[in-house]
Amino acid sequence: MSGVLRINSDKCSGCGACLVYTNWIREANDGKAQVKELRTLNAEESKLVQELVDLCLEGAIHIDPIVVDNRVDLSSLIYKAMNQLMNVQVPEVKAESLKAPKEQFNYDGKFRTSFDYGKYKSYEKAIDAIFKLFKREAYQERDKAIMSVLQEYKEKYLSEYYLFTDNSFYGKINRQISSILNQLKEELYTASGGRVSLPNDFAVVNIYPNQLVSKNTLETVTLFESVSRARWDVDHEYRDSTYTSADDYRTYLDADDFEMPDRTWWRGRDTREAIAELAKDLQDATGWTYVEDIAAQSINELIKPYRAALEKLMYEKITLAKRAL
Numbered sequence: 001m002s003g004v005l006r007i008n009s010d011k012c013s014g015c016g017a018c019l020v021y022t023n024w025i026r027e028a029n030d031g032k033a034q035v036k037e038l039r040t041l042n043a044e045e046s047k048l049v050q051e052l053v054d055l056c057l058e059g060a061i062h063i064d065p066i067v068v069d070n071r072v073d074l075s076s077l078i079y080k081a082m083n084q085l086m087n088v089q090v091p092e093v094k095a096e097s098l099k100a101p102k103e104q105f106n107y108d109g110k111f112r113t114s115f116d117y118g119k120y121k122s123y124e125k126a127i128d129a130i131f132k133l134f135k136r137e138a139y140q141e142r143d144k145a146i147m148s149v150l151q152e153y154k155e156k157y158l159s160e161y162y163l164f165t166d167n168s169f170y171g172k173i174n175r176q177i178s179s180i181l182n183q184l185k186e187e188l189y190t191a192s193g194g195r196v197s198l199p200n201d202f203a204v205v206n207i208y209p210n211q212l213v214s215k216n217t218l219e220t221v222t223l224f225e226s227v228s229r230a231r232w233d234v235d236h237e238y239r240d241s242t243y244t245s246a247d248d249y250r251t252y253l254d255a256d257d258f259e260m261p262d263r264t265w266w267r268g269r270d271t272r273e274a275i276a277e278l279a280k281d282l283q284d285a286t287g288w289t290y291v292e293d294i295a296a297q298s299i300n301e302l303i304k305p306y307r308a309a310l311e312k313l314m315y316e317k318i319t320l321a322k323r324a325l
C-alpha cells in the first residue's frame with residue numbers, strides 16, 4: 001500500500017535525529033522536524049521510511065496510508081481550516097497589560113556621585129563648588145537617567161513586541177497559522193490520494209512588522225526610550241512638581257565633613273544626598289505619567305499593519321487551496 005511520510009509535531013521533541021538520517025525532513029521555525037515535501041512513497045521508499053519511523057523515540061514519524069475516501073468532501077477541509085484561521089487572534093495591545101510597578105522605575109544609581117576635594121576659604125564657597133558639580137553631573141544629566149530607566153522598562157515589559165524572531169509576539173502567531181496551513185496541505189493531499197498537491201512553501205508564514213512599516217515608525221517604537229514622547233512626559237511631569245529647580249537641592253549638599261578643626265578652610269564633599277532626592281523626585285514624576293499608554297500606542301503601530309498583512313496572506317493561501325481542488 002502506498003503512503004505519505006508524516007510527522008506529528010505535538011509528539012516531536014526536536015531532537016534532530018531524523019534530520020541527520022535523511023534529507024526528506026527539515027527543521028521548522030519552532031525547532032521541530034517537518035516533512036520537506038509531501039509525496040506518495042513507493043514501496044521501496046516506504047521500506048526506508050520505516051527505518052525512520054523506528055528511529056524516532058517519540059513515535060512522531062509515521063506513514064499515512066493513501067486511501068482515497070470519496071466520502072470526504074475536500075472543500076469541507078478548506079472550510080475547517082478557514083474557521084481555524086479566523087480564530088487566530090492578533091490582539092491589540094492594551095496599556096494595562098504593559099503596566100509596571102512604579103517602584104521599578106528606579107533612578108538610584110543612574111547618576112555619577114561626585115566628590116570634590118578642593119580647598120575653600122568658606123563653607124559657602126565649598127557648597128558653591130559642589131553645587132556646580134551636582135548641576136553638571138546629575139541635574140543636567142537627568143534626561144539620560146530617564147532614558148536609561150525607560151530602557152530597562154522596555155527590556156523587561158515590551159521586548160516581545162520589538163523582536164522580529166520566531167519567539168517574539170509575531171513569531172508565535174506566525175507559527176499558529178503555519179501549523180493550520182500545514183495540516184490543510186497534508187489533509188488535502190492524503191484525502192485526494194495525492195492529486196491535490198499544494199506548493200512546498202504553502203505553509204511558510206514569515207511576516208514581521210519590520211518588513212511592513214517605515215524606518216521612522218520602526219525607530220519610534222523600537223528606540224522607545226530615546227525617541228518616544230515618554231521621555232518628555234516624565235521630564236515634563238517632574239518640572240511641574242513643586243521643588244525641582246537645581247537650587248532646591250542645595251540644602252542636601254554636604255561640605256562640612258572635612259572641615260578643619262580651626263575652621264580655616266573647607267572641602268566640598270559629596271552629592272549623594274542631593275542625588276538621592278533627585279532620584280526620588282524623578283521616580284515620583286514617572287509614577288504620574290502615561291508611559292504605558294505611549295508604549296501601547298507605539299506598539300499598536302506595528303501590530304496594525306502586521307494584522308493586515310496576515311489577513312491578506314491567509315486569504316491568498318485559502319484561494320490557492322480552493323483553486324487546487
Ligand code: SF4
Nearest residue numbers: 012013015016018056
Ligand atoms: S527523531 Fe522524532 S523527535 Fe527527533 S526530531 Fe525527528 S521527529 Fe522529532
